[in-house]
Amino acid sequence: EADIYQTPRYLVIGTGKKITLECSQTMGHDKMYWYQQDPGMELHLIHYSYGVNSTEKGDLSSESTVSRIRTEHFPLTLESARPSHTSQYLCASSEFARLETQYFGPGTRLLVL
Amino acid sequence: QKEVEQNSGPLSVPEGAIASLNCTYSDRGSQSFFWYRQYSGKSPELIMFIYSNGDKEDGRFTAQLNKASQYVSLLIRDSQPSDSATYLCAPRRAGSYQLTFGKGTKLSVIP
Numbered sequence: 001e002a003d004i005y006q007t008p009r010y011l012v013i014g015t016g017k018k019i020t021l022e023c024s025q026t027m028g029h030d031k032m033y034w035y036q037q038d039p040g041m042e043l044h045l046i047h048y049s050y051g052v053n054s055t056e057k058g059d060l061s062s063e064s065t066v067s068r069i070r071t072e073h074f075p076l077t078l079e080s081a082r083p084s085h086t087s088q089y090l091c092a093s094s095e096f097a098r099l100e101t102q103y104f105g106p107g108t109r110l111l112v113l
Numbered sequence: 114q115k116e117v118e119q120n121s122g123p124l125s126v127p128e129g130a131i132a133s134l135n136c137t138y139s140d141r142g143s144q145s146f147f148w149y150r151q152y153s154g155k156s157p158e159l160i161m162f163i164y165s166n167g168d169k170e171d172g173r174f175t176a177q178l179n180k181a182s183q184y185v186s187l188l189i190r191d192s193q194p195s196d197s198a199t200y201l202c203a204p205r206r207a208g209s210y211q212l213t214f215g216k217g218t219k220l221s222v223i224p
Contacts, residue, residue: 094210102212104158
């Protein structure tokens with residue numbers, strides 16, 4: 001069973017604020033991912049990490065940044081939130097031993113006013 | 114051409130029937146294929162994956178893969194109203210850890 005957590009689950013914030021979306025997993029997975037998903041649309045990979053101190057940008061350009069200083073923790077930061085950042089953000093993790101099956105956290109719904 | 118194509122639906126089936134969900138992909142380097150279920154407003158949850166041509170069964174679910182035709186499908190037997198959700202197909206390229214998600218097919222099981 002996947003144990004991956006995201007906080008907050010819902011966030012309403014004003015334009016220009018700095019926000020950090022938290023993602024933690026207790027499975028010891030080496031790889032972690034951030035996706036963005038708008039209602040009725042496909043998931044788009046915005047960031048990924050293959051291990052500590054390794055981060056890469058995904059296919060969808062994003063103004064967010066990520067860090068990975070601990071295996072279990074992969075936070076996403078927006079320095080200055082804008083209404084265009086309104087979306088659902090999903091965190092996932094995977095490991096080689098399970099054929100890189102990705103397990104998802106519950107997601108964070110972000111609304112920027 | 115989109116990398117992963119799924120009929121967006123909605124696909125409506127009566128309770129107890131077989132639901133057939135289809136997915137085509139363009140990347141011939143795709144090696145393994147994952148099916149996820151996503152309830153409205155929730156995150157995707159894994160149903161099953163397949164990497165060999167042919168059929169793979171898991172309970173009421175059967176995944177079918179035909180790499181020559183670049184086609185993968187998911188059959189749900191004895192469909193239940195609780196199966197009503199969007200089903201996402203996600204191929205993974207050989208040598209890559211990343212998944213490419215389709216837009217999903219919305220399934221509605223009518224009691």
